[in-house]
Amino acid sequence: MPEDHMSATSHTGAKPALEYSTSNYILTVVSSWLVPGAGFWMLGYRARAVVFFTTVMALFWGGQALADFRAVNRDLHPVFFVGQVGNGLSTLLSEYTIRRRRPPRIGHGGVARNLPAHLSTGLNFTTISGLLNVLLILHVADPRTWRGDPPPRPGGGSRDGSVREDDGE
Amino acid sequence: MSDLVLWLVFFVLLCLVVAVVCAAIRERDARVIVREATHFFVMMLIGILIFSAIVYVLEWAFNRRL
Numbered sequence: 001m002p003e004d005h006m007s008a009t010s011h012t013g014a015k016p017a018l019e020y021s022t023s024n025y026i027l028t029v030v031s032s033w034l035v036p037g038a039g040f041w042m043l044g045y046r047a048r049a050v051v052f053f054t055t056v057m058a059l060f061w062g063g064q065a066l067a068d069f070r071a072v073n074r075d076l077h078p079v080f081f082v083g084q085v086g087n088g089l090s091t092l093l094s095e096y097t098i099r100r101r102r103p104p105r106i107g108h109g110g111v112a113r114n115l116p117a118h119l120s121t122g123l124n125f126t127t128i129s130g131l132l133n134v135l136l137i138l139h140v141a142d143p144r145t146w147r148g149d150p151p152p153r154p155g156g157g158s159r160d161g162s163v164r165e166d167d168g169e
Numbered sequence: 170m171s172d173l174v175l176w177l178v179f180f181v182l183l184c185l186v187v188a189v190v191c192a193a194i195r196e197r198d199a200r201v202i203v204r205e206a207t208h209f210f211v212m213m214l215i216g217i218l219i220f221s222a223i224v225y226v227l228e229w230a231f232n233r234r235l
Contacts, residue, residue: 051193056190124179128187
């Protein structure tokens with residue numbers, strides 16, 4: 001298992017706990033999409049996984065609560081849904097279960113009535129949490145994460161001043 | 170709680186979460202994560218407030234009631 005980077009002080013990279021294979025790669029990326037931080041957990045970066053899960057989920061469900069659980073709605077907010085769907089399971093759960101129990105309040109003439117006071121904030125929170133999870137997915141899908149490379153520095157060097165041989169290629 | 174205070178709380182909270190996640194994705198050392206997150210958080214606050222001020226001034230200049 002790699003060192004726990006959140007509590008470690010080492011600046012060197014560490015190999016992930018999971019060996020690379022096509023099935024492991026696909027499973028990790030899909031898990032990362034479904035549950036924020038799951039990919040990091042599977043790779044052995046447990047502390048960071050907990051931080052990502054907590055922050056992204058709190059943002060999403062906090063936004064949902066602010067919007068009276070009406071923030072996710074593919075028909076009413078199709079553009080926001082594109083961002084929200086980055087959150088995988090939470091968005092699908094909201095779209096296909098919670099939403100059906102909370103139909104939109106449509107008044108006379110097709111105009112939505114009695115919208116939640118913080119609907120726009122809820123849309124904002126849920127969409128940004130989905131986009132943040134896309135960042136997490138991209139990081140898990142990055143081959144450098146699987147190699148355990150140290151974070152790249154501006155100019156191609158690592159934090160300890162060394163320059164990788166393949167950085168200039 | 171007034172709308173302005175609530176809006177500011179939401180704004181700061183959102184900036185904080187984005188800063189923490191973005192820093193924790195890139196960095197691995199906890200101290201570096203805290204430092205980078207703080208830096209990014211302050212940059213976002215200042216940047217968005219400057220942008221908001223510019224929009225406010227433009228609105229005041231071109232869209233005020235004469």
